[in-house]
Amino acid sequence: MNEGLARVNCSVYRQGVKRGEITIDEIGTALEQQDTFVWLGLVEPDNELMERVQEEFDLHELAVEDAQKAHQRPKIEEYGETLFVVLHTVTLAGQTIHFGETHVFVGRRFVITVRHGKSNGYGSVREKTENTPARLATGPGYVLYSIVDFIVDHYQPCMDTLQYRFRQVEKDLFLPNPPAGNLEEFYNLKNELLSLQAAAGPLTDVCTQLLRFHGDIIPKENRIYYRDILDHVARVTESADRVREMIDAAMQVALAQVTIRQNEVVKRLAGWGAILAVPTMVFSWYGMNFDVMPELTWRWSYPCVMLGIVLVSVFLHRRLKRVGWL
Structure with a gap:
């Protein structure tokens, strides 16, 4: 794969200010400067590119192997001074939800995002963080927060869409001759809901671990932002539990009507x-x-x-x- 196709952006930041974009070969030189970190974004990179990234940032081979493959469960793992975080992303296309993944490497001097599947780009996240230099100066921990917050912010609209679709099907449930596809639609809704829960649920553990055990990467002044993410995740999971119960009840009613x-x-x-x-x-x-x-x-x-x-x-x-x- 051509580096230009796989590399979204590679920028260097010093004291919270973007100093410019660099190539992968220039990363080592950039990191020699004090108070500097690099943010590299990749989309489905091939093995050759990941090997170059591994050499530049001294990444653990097991983490790199996981990052090259999609279908990882949401998790956080520690490899020396580097954190490897797997996040599931959601994207709305009309009323259809598409799921993807973002794998994040976080060190004291760098952030690397690796995207798989259908997911939103992080251009708006870069712009937002660059407009808050005081927070960005705290380091890669704030970038990680911004990425996680961006991903979590997309969960609630998807949850609202699932609720809307459920209400549309539910209102036809007690018609004299309900549509034949009601039961199938309930089943599809439940599958999408379970996928959304599988994406959001583990983030509680991820954020908790970041707050408790990784103060070197997540400074004290950034912890309040992660607690805000925990609140958002809790709202999504609670809504998902309620909708799942309603879908289960509706499926029972639909099956009873068939009988x-x-x-x-x-x-x-x-x-x-x-x-x-x-x-x-x-x-x-x-x-x-x-x-x-x-x-x-x-x-x-x-x-x-x-x-x-x-x-x-x-x-x-x-x-x-x-x-x-x-």
Whole structure:
């Protein structure tokens, strides 16, 4: 992969101010200066590029191996003086939610983001942090906060979209003839909701570990921002729990309605079966091969039999219809 295609941006910052963009080969020289850190952004880099990045920043091979692969669970791991953080991202396209990943390496002098799948770029995050030089001067810990905050801010709109889609399907649930795809839509909603919970839930542990054990990277003045993220994550997970319970209840109702409709069909079939049983029984009676059946020679036997069948069938039809079986 061409470096220009995989590298989003590589900038050097000194005392909270951006000093310019550099190439990967210039990173070592830039880090020789005091009060300087580098922010490198990558999108699905190939092995060759990741090996170069590994050499420049002295990254652990296990962390680099994880960063090259998507489908990692959200987590935080420590490799010497470097933190490796895996975050799941969400992107809205209309009412469809797309999931991606961002892997972040954080050291005292650098931040590296590696994006996989569909995710929003971090250009707006760079602009926001560069407009607050006093906070940016605290180092890579503030950049990590800005990235996590940006990702978490996209969770709530997705949660609101799932709630809206649920309400749209729920209102059709008690129609006389609800749409056939209701149950499938509930199932799809639950899958997306579980994926969103899987993205947001582990961030509580990630932020807690950052606050408790990594004061060298997360200075005291930045900890209040991570507590704000914890509040946002808590709201999302609580909303997700409520919606999941509502979806579970709606799925139970939808399944019960399917059973009720099936029972109605069975009742109607049973009702018509009862009506048809009368002529079937009479015809089978007179189909027996007896030599002596006196009523066969009676002049009015046929009209009486047919009239009896009609009367009994009409009576059964009216009776069954009255009790709701037809």
